Amino acid sequence: MNTILHLGLGSFHRAHQAVYIHQLHQQGDNRWSITGGNLRPDMLETIEALQAQQGRYTLETVTPQGERTYTRIESIQRVIAYQEDLAPLIAVGADPATRIISFTVTEAGYYLDDKNQLDWETFPDLRGDLTAVQSGLAGHTIYGGLVSILRARMAANAGPVTLMNCDNLRHNGERSRGGLLQFIDALGDEQLKQWVLENTRSPNAMVDRITPRPTPDVFERVKEATGWDDRAAIMGESFIQWVIEDNFIAGRPEWEKVGVEMVNSVQAYEEAKIRLLNATHSCIAWAGTLVGYQYIHEGTQDPVIRQMAYDYVTDDAIPVLLPCPIDLEKYRDVVLDRFANPAIQDTNQRVAMDAFSKIPGMIAPTIRDRLAQGGSFDSVAVLPALFLAYLHRWHLGEIPYTYQDQAMDAAAAHAICEASDTVAAYAADETLWGEMASHPQLVDALRAADERVQAFVSQHAKT
Structure with a gap:
């Protein structure tokens, strides 16, 4: 089975990308699964609940007319608990079975100014991450985290991998790629830069689904509707859309079979x-x-x-x-x-x-x-x-x-x-x-x- 390693295991990912893989599984296509975890110690209770539930959770979907339906999503096969050295995430990223590394970190998490340059002055955590990676520690920004993973992948000769952005950043694939390459330049790691240029792709994508932060009401409705005391339940609107530039280097799921629009330009x-x-x-x-x-x-x-x-x-x-x-x-x-x-x-x-x-x-x-x-x-x-x-x-x-x-x-x-x-x-x-x-x-x-x-x-x- 091929793996998508997802960084940023929040509500949006679980109401969006994970749903599409679940739908492929429902059609009998089990060639891809998701392993997920976070680069920072965020959402610890949710991660713990997902681990206890073997990655399974309930999605409550609500139409504009107020009709609610409940789906148990089972596409996340492994949930990785946060660890300061990111060793379990890095190990999955360096596994040849991992063909896509996807991420959801919000616009501000890319640290880019209006000229698409890394804004080192405004963000002390970005500077701190560079120092940490230079000293051999794992990085916890998206760039430091990816560098830690990709260095291990390069050393393991694990083959090419697609870096897939799932955020609202405009031109998200190329801009996040540009930020990553600038971070690598600041490290002075020319070998890694050449490897990334030759062995990764970064498709642009547009994602859309309103996914509020889950409240106790969601857990209560899920329990009433399904009988399951699901502590990782989420809710989203019925509308869903995903448009992806078809630019992958190591294969991809057949997303077009479940409504994803694969296009030349997004x-x-x-x-x-x-x-x-x-x-x-x-x-x-x-x-x-x-x-x-x-x-x-x-x-x-x-x-x-x-x-x-x-x-x-x-x-x-x-x-x-x-x-x-x-x-x-x-x-x-x-x-x-x-x-x-x-x-x-x-x-x-x-x-x-x-x-x-x-x-x-x-x-x-x-x-x-x-x-x-x-x-x-x-x-x-x-x-x-x-x-x-x-x-x-x-x-x-x-x-x-x-x-x-x-x-x-x-x-x-x-x-x-x-x-x-x-x-x-x-x-x-x-x-x-x-x-x-x-x-x-x-x-x-x-x-x-x-x-x-x-x-x-x-x-x-x-x-």
Whole structure:
């Protein structure tokens, strides 16, 4: 049996990639299985539960109409407990039976700036990981972890392997590959670099399925429906999509038999998803938090917030994506219907995180494209203006949950909020805006959008 080693054994992987392999098994194709583990000591209770259940768990699927179905997923054949030296993960990665190493670490976990260069200055954990690997220890960032695994694979002469990104990073295969090669360059390991260039591929891919963090309610419904006290149960929406560039070096599952779209280029799909879905998701999370909502569906069902999201997509995102093989207006409407599903119970807290990665990756490109077209970008400017208002609340300690942002410099963020001209300070932040920082049209658009957001929040407070 061929192995996919997956790094980052969270809910999304188990509601998405693992489901497709499970479906192949259901069709009688058992040629591939998954071994999974984490590079960091995350989700220890879930990992322990999965080990106790031999990798099995229940997926609760919820339609927009609130219909729930339950599937026991059995594609993860081995769950590896976290170990500081990563020895069990490295051993699996160095096994010739492992043909694909896949990973889910979120956008900020790639440490890339707007020029696709590793941002050594902003991320001390990246510098620390380089030092650790140089001294012979295992790495715990995605790059250090992969280097530790690939060095062992090269030494074992275990053959080529595909490195498959399963995140929302734009051009995720080539960008994560670029980050890996830069990390190897910083190590000065020319032998490993040549081996990686010759013996690995990094296909781009687009992944999509809303998968909230599981709550005790999920465990209770699963137990009631199945009779199984499943401590690793998860829930996801019924919609699922995976588009993969068919660029594999050591074989792959026949994913096309279970609905995966294998294509020559994923660019149109990923741009539509990142701009129409991911950016809209953040818009609704920030806006919803500002007016006291807890869940994404509450904000989506609010007519003012829904109109903000609709206008952003219609006025600014769609015009810069045309021509496109996808019906973008239909895609927009499907996305908003998905977000409005009350059964998903997806929290603003989960979606609002990592804005200092999401704004440059998901929102600034539309502003940049509208600038290049010579058009206004008033509707898309509302999204970063919502986050500026959100950032003010965070600065004052008034966000009702813990905000997580791996790419945010907390001191710099507080300084923005304390500036005499907060909009100008915000527009000058190079982490958010790159070469557009302090562009006069950006500043003007953010000022106008900031006034709209303040009026929106004020009006909500009165109703």
